[in-house]
Amino acid sequence: MEKTTDIFRRRKLTYTAVFLIFLTIFAGTSLITEFSLADGAASFPAAAAWIAENLIPDQEAMERLPRILERLLETALLSVAVTVVAAVCAFFFSLLGSNIPHIHGLVKRLVRIVAAFFRNVPDVVWAMLLMFSFGQNILTGFFALFFTTFGLLTRAFIETVDEVSASCVEALEATGANFIELVFQGIIPSALSGITTWVLYMIETNIRSSTLIGMLTATGIGYLFDLYYKRLDFSSASLVILSIVVLVLVIETASNRIRKVVLS
């Protein structure tokens, strides 16, 4: 009896503590950064007026559209390629970090640490580091995206694999299936829809990220944006942004379709 009331009391205390901690963090960080909700809201109208004046694409900007689309395609294809390659690597890597049998505990921990390292370094930082070895090159962007995607997907896939494998692994082991058969006949079919969802999500994310990285590495659509922005050609720059938004929307619609097909 003592024990159960104790558990409930501890849970209530935990919730209260978590709430108070969040409140403190918000108040504290607002104070330190001198961020105030009221000031933020007050500066809105001026910003909106500036946008209306400068960011509507004009005739001149429309002439640049073919060039923009070309770079956009380059960026989109890069993101898709990176995500797919990273997903394949991450899947097999994640098996070594999951709870399925035949994997040594030490390997498991190592895999999780490596994945955490890769995903906790932001892709922009990876790009800046890699610039030393590859220079302003599309390879820099490729590897920068690859590393974070790989780290993130490994973590996600470990969870997906653990979730789906609990039931089928035991049954297939009992039939005498070996590790490879277990993976290809049990885990992959069960995890496929979860994997697809993650891959599609990462493609969307990577299109956004690769725009940013492109500014650093002078490749893809990011390079164009940077160029127009620095020339103060705001209407062309905003066309670049609009085209990215459209692309992301298109990708999102497409991935929703794909998801539906895979899930059903």
Added chain:
Amino acid sequence: MALLEFQNVSKVYNNVTKALQDVTFSIEEGEFVSIIGPSGAGKSTLMRCANRLVDASQGAIFFDGQDVTKMGKKDLRKVRTKTGMIFQHYNLVERLSVVENVLHGLLGKKSTLSGMIGQYTEAEKAEAFRIIQEMGLTEQAYKRCDELSGGQKQRVGIARAIMQKPRLILCDEPIASLDPKSSKVIMDHLKQINREKKITCLVNLHQVDVAIRYSERIIGVAGGRIVYDGPSGQLTEAIIHEIYQSGAHDLIMDKLG
């Protein structure tokens, strides 16, 4: 010679939980044996020691005369191909079709490459469809398993086990998630397999009345030890209460019967 023999088997999980303690019994080829006992008694552990999904901590387990506990990977794989297993939660690959799940029964005998890509001969496929028909699942053969009812899923589980052409089938609470009607269908199938194919059956059950009705012999487990091992006919009410460590009117069946 006994088909399955446990000699002084003990299992300790994480150096603390004593799941099995000094368990000794043997099962002859062709027998239908039920294991009963309260939750946490060690029934599932006992069953998993037989095909080494769980490694026993102590003792020896003989399958067809060979000590399973000392086997290498290759021999263990061979033993597993000869023992089918059926689970409470069916443990199918839900996203694959019925026939693919049934063919999984062959994985232990396949080469890694053909097992990996799921390549089966025409004869193997024909055999799978024959077993599916036997289980009354012909209409569902190409359906994905997550579209089936619990009773149908369990029949797929049985079909997968039969596909292995096993000498022993281990059933871990095969009817615990099913309604009484589906339960009867499943138990009848198991009994039929046992009679017609001469496959030895070892079944964990929570329903004492079912155990008595279907098996010739019952093993009662409590606290990791065997407390009864004998013909189902001689299982008295006193013994049942001893197995479940319960008082005279504590069990559901007391009030029914």
